[in-house]
Amino acid sequence: DYYLTTSSGRAGNTVEWFRFHTRYDGWKYHMVNLTDAMGVINISGPNARKVLTKIADADISNKTFPFAGYREFTIKNMIPVRAMRLGFVGELSYELHVPSSYMQSVWDLLMAAGAEFNIRNFGLEAQNVLRMEKGHIILGQESEQRTNLLDLGLGFLWDRKKIDAKTIGAVALRQAENDPGRLKLVGLRMDDHSRAPRDGALIVDSRVRGYVATARKSFATGEAVGMALVESQLSKPGSSLEIYEDECNEKRLHASVVPMPFYDPEGKRMKM
Structure with a gap:
């Protein structure tokens, strides 16, 4: 099985791209577009690991979950997470993919866990500047x-x-x-x-x-x-x-x- 991610805006184009390039040569596969079923939260910054450690049911140290790594674990022994350690904004970052129905809960848990570190949400323009710097x-x-x-x-x-x-x-x-x-x-x-x-x-x-x-x-x-x-x-x-x-x-x-x-x-x- 493969789990493929792209931007939400390009999801439809990506699906059609795969269908176009596999229409010949005897390809046999099933593809499901999960864009509406999954949500994504990106937690970034030097304290990202400290915050996520508080709620993750897994060891997410640099040794067990290095840069460019992928892990599956649960949050609070209940919420399934597909986690990718990416660095689009140039900082220690975890991209958390969770079922859409759990998005609010994960957000609230992260904000509570990060309160002692003065956690803040950042918008698209901040993301744009950070990724440009990198x-x-x-x-x-x-x-x-x-x-x-x-x-x-x-x-x-x-x-x-x-x-x-x-x-x-x-x-x-x-x-x-x-x-x-x-x-x-x-x-x-x-x-x-x-x-x-x-x-x-x-x-x-x-x-x-x-x-x-x-x-x-x-x-x-x-x-x-x-x-x-x-x-x-x-x-x-x-x-x-x-x-x-x-x-x-x-x-x-x-x-x-x-x-x-x-x-x-x-x-x-x-x-x-």
Whole structure:
């Protein structure tokens, strides 16, 4: 059995993607969309383990439940949990998947257990800034219809040793591998940190050379940073970028290409 997760908004598309690519070749399987049946709570931060330990009926130490691990256990000897130790926001985090009918109970238990640590809920904009600081992408934000794994620096996910022509996307990836005209995802740091450019702002010189995917003021670094898709000639660290916004009265904003992530590059906080 396999338990597959994706964003709620892409659940329907993901199901159809699997059905499309398994319509031939004698595939035999059953797939159930559990999006409405399951809820997810992400508990993150340096005290996340201390809080979850109070209510989990399992050893969730770093030794038994390491980063990128998966566990199934119960909460309070009753509530079934599928737990994933992920770090989308760059901190020690546990993603708890529980039946929807138990969501309120799990929320209340976590808030009570975390009271001594001054636990707080965080929203999507806080999540957006934190994941940007770590260089973690959101499909549709740091990508578009033409973007592939290589453009995003995720080429390690492609098993190049496979010669099977039926490997999904392999032909397109091989064709794109040496295409100098493709947009590449890069980190950018503004020269003026007083504000970040708007998402979607154009990167220009005499013509459009790319666009800003996400940019925010980083609370961790105190700098205005972001991610952009730019032509490969501008993707090298140190390259200068000119950014155009319609609110700048024809003036340009200036930034430099820098390595990512911007914060905790060794990932120590999410692996602690």
